[in-house]
Amino acid sequence: MILGMQNVILGDGDPQDVASRIAARSRDRRAPDYTDEVQRLLAAALETIKKCGTKSRPRVADIVAAAGLSNDAFYRHFSSKEALVTALLEDGAEKLGSYLAHQMGKESEPAEQVRRWVEGVMSQTNDDIAATTLAVLYNGGSAGQGLATGRHPASSPLGRLLHEPFAALGSTNPEFDASLAANAVFGKLSDYLWTTTRPTSAELDRMTTFCLAAVRA
The missing domain is CATH 1.10.357.10 (Tetracycline Repressor, domain 2)
Structure with missing residues (x-):
């Protein structure tokens, strides 16, 4: 999560906190944004589960296929x-x-x-x-x-x-x-x-x- 800058009185506050926040923002800007990937997995899971109803439980392979993603993408976000x-x-x-x-x-x-x-x-x-x-x-x-x-x-x-x-x-x-x-x-x-x-x-x-x-x- 990107931390927002806080208003501080000049001369107050810990400079290390400012440095940490700036470094965190820079790090987050370089990191891939997987939001769309997670949303696709959640949407595909919901639709697949709905189709199966209470008669069967879908497999990871079914969800991944419906999302048009790979197993690597799935396990990047979910352990199971x-x-x-x-x-x-x-x-x-x-x-x-x-x-x-x-x-x-x-x-x-x-x-x-x-x-x-x-x-x-x-x-x-x-x-x-x-x-x-x-x-x-x-x-x-x-x-x-x-x-x-x-x-x-x-x-x-x-x-x-x-x-x-x-x-x-x-x-x-x-x-x-x-x-x-x-x-x-x-x-x-x-x-x-x-x-x-x-x-x-x-x-x-x-x-x-x-x-x-x-x-x-």
Whole structure:
């Protein structure tokens, strides 16, 4: 990562820090930019995994061929296929997190923010999204993550979005309560994905009520 220059008062600061930053920028300018290569591998992996669904798991050779790259390119960035799947899971969690934060930001009342969070998580059951999510989670099982372990890999990081509304609602331990709620909701998400069903409006209401009840426990 290229470090940005910081404003300093003349005469202050460590000259060695300045030298280190300049040297780092020069070094990074000479290094190859593999961003496009990694993006191609991730995109090819996602598409290949989606095609295989939950009937089979693609090989590294299948992903490399779909990306139009070499084995050397693959192993330059990932130690194994499991490492690549882990990256896909992390990428998916980050994108879902951005979506949830955006939806929650539309509300000023903490209870409504919790509702938006529940609805946002359950948006993963929507048709094409559900098929892709399930396929990635199925492959994530071989990486020691996802459904094979009985816990959705995004439950912990995305549960942190509930800390603030839970605290505003009076939780004495918002981190713990948010963890309970997130594990429950993501557990139900896995159930819906595996049964190719979607929650009803009444079920969304019930999940929201359950999460809010965790604050009062």
